[in-house]
Amino acid sequence: MPKIGVPRALLYYKYFPLWKTFFEGLGAEVVVSPPTNKRILNLGTETAESEACLPVKVFYGHALALKGEVDALFVPRVVSVEGKAYTCPKFLGLPDMIKALDDDLPPVLGTTFNLRQGWRRFFASIYELGSHLTRNPLKILRAFYNGARELKIFDQKLREGSLVPEALGETDFKNLANPTLTIGVVGHPYNIFDSYVSMNLVKRLHRRGAKVLTPEMVPPEAIEESISSLPKSLFWTYEKDVVGAIFYWLENNMVNGIIYMISFACGPDSLIQVLVEQEARKISPVPLMPLVIDEHSGEAGLVTRLEAFLDMIDRKRARVH
Amino acid sequence: MKVTFPHMGTIDSLLSDLFTRLEIDFLVPPKTSTKTISLGARYAPEFACFPLKVNIGNLIEGLDLGADTVAMVGGLGPCRFGFYAEVQNRVLRDIGYDFEMIVLEPPAIGMKIFLERCRRLAPKKSLWQIFQAVRIGWKKAVAVDEVEKRVLQTRAFERKKGDTTRAHRRALKVLSEAVTAEEIRSAREEALAIIDSVERREQDSLRVGIVGEFYILLEPFVNFGIEEYLGNEGIYLERSVYLTDWLNPGGKKPVFGTTREKIHHAAEPYLAHFVGGEGQDTIGHIVEWAREGFDGIIHFLPFTCMPEIIAKSIFPKIDRELDIPILSLVIDEQTGRAGVITRLEAFIDLMRNKRKKRLVAS
Ligand code: SF4
Ligand code: SF4
Numbered sequence: 001m002p003k004i005g006v007p008r009a010l011l012y013y014k015y016f017p018l019w020k021t022f023f024e025g026l027g028a029e030v031v032v033s034p035p036t037n038k039r040i041l042n043l044g045t046e047t048a049e050s051e052a053c054l055p056v057k058v059f060y061g062h063a064l065a066l067k068g069e070v071d072a073l074f075v076p077r078v079v080s081v082e083g084k085a086y087t088c089p090k091f092l093g094l095p096d097m098i099k100a101l102d103d104d105l106p107p108v109l110g111t112t113f114n115l116r117q118g119w120r121r122f123f124a125s126i127y128e129l130g131s132h133l134t135r136n137p138l139k140i141l142r143a144f145y146n147g148a149r150e151l152k153i154f155d156q157k158l159r160e161g162s163l164v165p166e167a168l169g170e171t172d173f174k175n176l177a178n179p180t181l182t183i184g185v186v187g188h189p190y191n192i193f194d195s196y197v198s199m200n201l202v203k204r205l206h207r208r209g210a211k212v213l214t215p216e217m218v219p220p221e222a223i224e225e226s227i228s229s230l231p232k233s234l235f236w237t238y239e240k241d242v243v244g245a246i247f248y249w250l251e252n253n254m255v256n257g258i259i260y261m262i263s264f265a266c267g268p269d270s271l272i273q274v275l276v277e278q279e280a281r282k283i284s285p286v287p288l289m290p291l292v293i294d295e296h297s298g299e300a301g302l303v304t305r306l307e308a309f310l311d312m313i314d315r316k317r318a319r320v321h
Numbered sequence: 322m323k324v325t326f327p328h329m330g331t332i333d334s335l336l337s338d339l340f341t342r343l344e345i346d347f348l349v350p351p352k353t354s355t356k357t358i359s360l361g362a363r364y365a366p367e368f369a370c371f372p373l374k375v376n377i378g379n380l381i382e383g384l385d386l387g388a389d390t391v392a393m394v395g396g397l398g399p400c401r402f403g404f405y406a407e408v409q410n411r412v413l414r415d416i417g418y419d420f421e422m423i424v425l426e427p428p429a430i431g432m433k434i435f436l437e438r439c440r441r442l443a444p445k446k447s448l449w450q451i452f453q454a455v456r457i458g459w460k461k462a463v464a465v466d467e468v469e470k471r472v473l474q475t476r477a478f479e480r481k482k483g484d485t486t487r488a489h490r491r492a493l494k495v496l497s498e499a500v501t502a503e504e505i506r507s508a509r510e511e512a513l514a515i516i517d518s519v520e521r522r523e524q525d526s527l528r529v530g531i532v533g534e535f536y537i538l539l540e541p542f543v544n545f546g547i548e549e550y551l552g553n554e555g556i557y558l559e560r561s562v563y564l565t566d567w568l569n570p571g572g573k574k575p576v577f578g579t580t581r582e583k584i585h586h587a588a589e590p591y592l593a594h595f596v597g598g599e600g601q602d603t604i605g606h607i608v609e610w611a612r613e614g615f616d617g618i619i620h621f622l623p624f625t626c627m628p629e630i631i632a633k634s635i636f637p638k639i640d641r642e643l644d645i646p647i648l649s650l651v652i653d654e655q656t657g658r659a660g661v662i663t664r665l666e667a668f669i670d671l672m673r674n675k676r677k678k679r680l681v682a683s
Binding site: 100 | 400630639
């Protein structure tokens, strides 16, 4: 059985259920790299460009961790997941970046997925990817169909309030049942739900009695609706989720505070942050804290900032009551 | 209405020409300076890429001098440039400036949209008049680029230091006075002839290609006048992008030579997809120039620039497979000239030694 390696990083947090079902449906074994740890992070920071954003470095670490363990690495080039927008330039170059890394890496499956070019091309890509494992187009189609169904179930769970790790099978990663407050956490899921990278942000919030809302829980229509009033349409899909979720929560008064986790050197967020901060102020006085992380971020710094933020929210609420 | 705009290489000469044709009142912001950069760095988002910061500095300086309208080139992603105008608008309003912002989406997105936006700047002109002005102004801009390219190829051979730079100035003056298509045609000939008349000495010069993010390449103030520096060192230069190439990426005859398809094709084994900005072009040009036996590549990228970081991540593979040294220079508001020059000197030595070894071996 061929072993396909999936780095536990970047779009893993968005599409893994689809990928796993697809490859297994074609008779492959899917091997995921272990959760991020010090070794993986160091591997990544030592090999990636120093100016790259943290998530890309983490991805490098995971890809290297799979070296020697698998027959092929799955590093798709996800250009676009909807008609008019892009993901992030980094995703457009990812398979080539990984290939450039090291000649001894397993072969890279770097199929391009670009919905800007329509569904027909998209299915051609699916077929191209599947044909590494079988010549039977029906089998490929069925595997994709099953994968898409799994992804739908996954997305549904998220919409109903599960956190990403829980929906991915970490059953003990539950949201808080009896919260004293609700905090919206926005940013890229590969930062927020990589506990090593986010220094357990979500669990820390739970410990402080906060329930956590994430953009995955906001229905896509609501996201589109919330950002439709912006003068310039956003051309980065995953940033739309960030902006739309913030607007939605604020407009519907759903959170006591918002934490906006940003990776240092993230291109899209460096600009979106301006928009978010200006617009959020206009909608509601609910506090919003940007939290910039990189590989040197220390736990102590995070704890201090988090405590100060939550204390401020507590004081604010005490004043209201 | 008084229109201002951010500097980007020679875009000031292009826009001045166009606005004059259309009788639009405009104000060229002061030349980019350290003051511009510190203004930009103070008000622009901290983690924005460097060109945006400088642009914001230019606009502040333009608005302070009395402009009330900002013209800015737009874009559709995926790199940050497409979002610049939006952020500039927000940042400047937040500081308290009141102005109108007109985003000129590039003609590549649709000639009609482009012309209509231009029309907001020149409401009294018809679309046809605007089209004609753009068409003729464009010819001039291409000529300016061609002259610039010739300068890069000439300076290395000048007998008397400074001749090429002086000739360049004269050539631009000749071009700037041309108005009609006919005049532009003959001014172009004359301008190129002026550069060619620079007295030359034959010498065995290094050949270096300059690649990277377009803004840094085109704006001598932020790249520390590197082209002039290298030319004075006797180095023959080619550059991967000129202003008109950047404004019209689909152009059939780009000033840099060859075609973009060919460049992308050359990039394919290393970077098989467009990644925004000039990322894929950077790789393609390096591959081409390596094949042509260039002595080295200088790569410019603004700190955190996405497309160029992707390109830079590909360099290890290029290094394993092609024999061409690359010097990557990261630029932001903190970069100092001295550091850049030191690295350049070392790089020039490296290329010279390499060439010597090659000569000895053959
Ligand atoms: S969106 Fe930001 S953090 Fe994510 S890969 Fe792109 S630059 Fe990096
Ligand atoms: S190419 Fe680089 S520097 Fe230029 S806008 Fe894009 S990310 Fe910024």
